[in-house]
Amino acid sequence: MVRPYSQSGPWNPWRRLRDLEQEMRRLFGEPDRPRRGVFPPVNIWTNADGAVVTAELPGVDPKDMEIVAVGNTLTLGGQLGAPEFAEGSVWHRRERPSGKFSRSIELPFAIDPDSVEARCRDGVLEIRLQRPEQQKPRKITVQVD
Amino acid sequence: MTDQTPHVEKREKDVPEGVEHLHEGKLFIPPADIVETDSAVLVKADMPGAGAEQVDVTLEQDVLTIHARVGRHDPEGYGLAYSEYETGDYQRVFSLSAEIDADHIDAKISAGVLTLTLPKAKPAQKQIRVQAH
Numbered sequence: 001m002v003r004p005y006s007q008s009g010p011w012n013p014w015r016r017l018r019d020l021e022q023e024m025r026r027l028f029g030e031p032d033r034p035r036r037g038v039f040p041p042v043n044i045w046t047n048a049d050g051a052v053v054t055a056e057l058p059g060v061d062p063k064d065m066e067i068v069a070v071g072n073t074l075t076l077g078g079q080l081g082a083p084e085f086a087e088g089s090v091w092h093r094r095e096r097p098s099g100k101f102s103r104s105i106e107l108p109f110a111i112d113p114d115s116v117e118a119r120c121r122d123g124v125l126e127i128r129l130q131r132p133e134q135q136k137p138r139k140i141t142v143q144v145d
Numbered sequence: 146m147t148d149q150t151p152h153v154e155k156r157e158k159d160v161p162e163g164v165e166h167l168h169e170g171k172l173f174i175p176p177a178d179i180v181e182t183d184s185a186v187l188v189k190a191d192m193p194g195a196g197a198e199q200v201d202v203t204l205e206q207d208v209l210t211i212h213a214r215v216g217r218h219d220p221e222g223y224g225l226a227y228s229e230y231e232t233g234d235y236q237r238v239f240s241l242s243a244e245i246d247a248d249h250i251d252a253k254i255s256a257g258v259l260t261l262t263l264p265k266a267k268p269a270q271k272q273i274r275v276q277a278h
Contacts, residue, residue: 039151041230045223052220056193056230058257080151083178083189095176096191097151123193123257126220 050130058123077102171233186263193257
């Protein structure tokens with residue numbers, strides 16, 4: 001489980017170090033590399049109302065995907081197509097990932113479960129989620145007496 | 146997490162020394178499965194974000210090149226808060242050992258996976274009738 005926004009849990013010096021490393025990568029325009037065994041890699045886009053989570057899942061049938069939003073955790077699960085080639089054939093390269101995957105992502109806000117929309121196009125999954133209405137930031141006008 | 150958990154890390158294509166990059170953005174090497182049967186060479190390559198209009202497949206002599214122009218697709222009205230992967234174009238060049246029937250190459254792309262079927266060229270056959278005197 002990966003917590004891109006680690007603001008809870010016990011104090012962990014390694015996490016601090018990892019945060020620092022990611023901070024450095026960001027400074028140099030490098031992506032925050034996922035740790036090994038974490039699949040799929042995600043990008044998270046945010047604005048005041050919610051977030052967009054994207055993941056590259058080429059060849060995954062949307063029917064085989066499971067997306068669950070509970071509290072502020074989003075879970076993506078699914079199955080990558082197994083390589084299907086005729087028997088007696090010779091493999092020259094076998095690089096495409098296969099197997100089952102499941103990943104949980106903790107967002108910095110609660111997800112309104114009714115707002116979650118997922119779309120898959122050309123092997124790119126895009127999940128749009130909103131904060132609950134009462135938790136959206138509000139602009140407060142300062143009144144002059 | 147089990148050992149079966151898939152793992153990918155996009156590999157960026159190195160530009161050979163002396164070659165200059167004339168396009169913007171990143172270029173990635175798509176991971177591929179390649180299988181050879183008696184009759185054909187089958188290639189599957191992961192190019193997420195690419196549709197049929199973005200992909201080019203060329204065969205020149207025995208050099209097969211696959212290329213896709215994907216670029217960046219940033220959701221409008223949002224700022225990138227956390228990033229584990231980058232997007233860009235794809236390119237990969239294969240040198241084929243078998244003789245390919247270039248006129249009958251089949252290329253399909255579905256859900257970001259390019260599937261190529263390259264039928265092997267049949268050796269030219271000519272039957273010579275032996276006549277009896």
